[in-house]
Amino acid sequence: MKIINSTRWExxxxxxxxxxxxxELRRREGKTIRPSKRWRxxxxxxxxxxxxxxxxxxxxTLTMKLPLPDGERFxxxxxxxxxxxPPKKSERLILTPNVKxxxxxxxxxxxxxxxxxxxxxxxxxxxxxxxxxxVCRGATIERQFMAWIQETITEDFILQEEVEAxxxxxxVIADRHGRAVxxxxxxxxxxxxxxxxxxxxxxxxxxxxAKIAARGSV
Numbered sequence: 001m002k003i004i005n006s007t008r009w010e011x012x013x014x015x016x017x018x019x020x021x022x023x024e025l026r027r028r029e030g031k032t033i034r035p036s037k038r039w040r041x042x043x044x045x046x047x048x049x050x051x052x053x054x055x056x057x058x059x060x061t062l063t064m065k066l067p068l069p070d071g072e073r074f075x076x077x078x079x080x081x082x083x084x085x086p087p088k089k090s091e092r093l094i095l096t097p098n099v100k101x102x103x104x105x106x107x108x109x110x111x112x113x114x115x116x117x118x119x120x121x122x123x124x125x126x127x128x129x130x131x132x133x134x135v136c137r138g139a140t141i142e143r144q145f146m147a148w149i150q151e152t153i154t155e156d157f158i159l160q161e162e163v164e165a166x167x168x169x170x171x172v173i174a175d176r177h178g179r180a181v182x183x184x185x186x187x188x189x190x191x192x193x194x195x196x197x198x199x200x201x202x203x204x205x206x207x208x209x210a211k212i213a214a215r216g217s218v
Contacts, residue, residue, distance in 0.1 A: 114140025
């Protein structure tokens with residue numbers, strides 16, 4: 001399974017959910033389901049409050065669209081799309097990622113897997129995982145997995161935002177002090193060497209001056 005993740009959600013959490021769903025689908029469908037390593041899953045940002053996606057029929061390629069992981073999941077007002085970015089305050093709905101959100105991701109993933117194995121939209125209604133109510137027609141296979149999702153996708157599957165490690169703030173004074181100490185040590189070493197050489201050559205000069213003086217007195 002190859003995941004191309006262009007969102008801020010942790011790839012490890014997505015892989016855990018997708019892997020569990022694919023395993024369960026293969027357990028039920030048998031060898032007709034292609035091996036996990038052949039699946040290609042793209043994950044992109046979705047600037048709404050719901051999880052979406054699309055897939056190709058009879059393929060192993062699908063795309064998942066996830067709300068932004070910054071605590072603000074954006075909603076449509078009276079059925080209209082958000083026309084400008086960033087949305088107005090009236091268009092914002094604060095929803096912290098939780099178990100329900102992870103279950104919604106699994107539900108939509110099963111929906112797209114249904115397309116991948118050749119299932120088209122049916123008259124069955126889809127479920128809003130926040131409210132538990134039917135929201136629209138057009139399910140594929142996800143309703144068959146509702147009980148499994150509720151039993152399996154629990155706290156261990158809660159998605160987290162991938163937080164980049166912040167580089168420690170550079171202490172300019174300390175850095176310059178360190179360079180100064182290093183340069184001082186090198187200067188002291190050079191000074192010691194120069195002092196040693198000075199003594200050596202002074203001694204040599206005195207030696208040869210004494211030789212010359214002795215030769216002139218003969």
